[in-house]
Amino acid sequence: MTTASALSSFLRAVKNSKSREFLITTRVIHDLTVAAAVSGYDLLVYTPTVDRDGFDLILDDRDRLLPLQLKSVIGGGRAAKWAIHRSLLRPERREVEWFGFEPSPCGEGRGGGVCLIEIQSNEASVDIIYRFTDICILAAIWLGLIQRSAASKKRLDKLRIDLAAHPNGKVNVSRSAFVRARTPEALLALAGLHSRHNISWRNSLYDLARLEYQGQQPSSAPAHELRALVREELKELTSK
Secondary structure (H helix, E strand, O other): OOHHHHHHHHHHOHHHHHHHHHHHHHHHHHHHHHHHHHOOOOOEEEOOOOOOOOOOEEEEOOOOEEEEEEEEEEOOOOOOEEEEEHHHHOOOHHHOOOOOOOOOOOOOOOOOEEEEEEEEEEOOEEEEEEEEEEHHHHHHHHOOOOOOOHHHHHHHHHHHHHHOOOOOOEEEEEHHHOEEOOOHHHHHHHOOOOOOOOOOHHHHHHHHHHHHHHOOOOOOOOHHHHHHHHHHHHHHHHOO
16 A cells, blocks of 8 residues: 555544544644744634534634634545534624624624635645635625625525524534635634734625625725725635
8 A cells, every 4th residue: 555545544534533633633733823923923722621612723813812613624525514503603792783693692603713624645744725714704705705606605695594593503514605715824814813914804894794784884995995805805815
């Protein structure tokens, strides 16, 4: 058996699921802390003592705390959707009405994110592709700022309803809910954490969401300019 096939077999084996989880988690921590160091700061990373609330890591850039759920697929894997805790993806209290959610336990959440890690084995190493989603990425899709097929858009519009349906439980999040991060630094910027990308797409997205769901006119710039800015900056973070 070749090295490549041995590595691929190891990663795919059910009996090695804990080892694969450890490998993936340490790789994510490494890539993101290095990306933060390039930007001149230490990214703090915490792990929950009990795996109960649907996230694996908490990232802290000293201005934002991000609960992060990790999901992974091995190259060629067929998984198309993942069960995610509602409370993780719903907006946190101060943002809940910006996105048109009810200011109650059915609308409020942690404002966290999900990182989908695609793994390709390459001889004695692994190549990683990072994809990310959170309430801002989802809102960009709902508002037509990120294009999806009609079928995918219909599923993701239903996800919005499902997120507000009940304070507890899980929702199914499909692959089309994620965007591909160009680099680990881009992943930090997509998640609203500090990076060298000097961009403001999330603030512009907040203004557009408040306009859509609250009728509050943006003061920073006309809506058409904000929409163009969000599209341009997301393209910078996600294009290869």
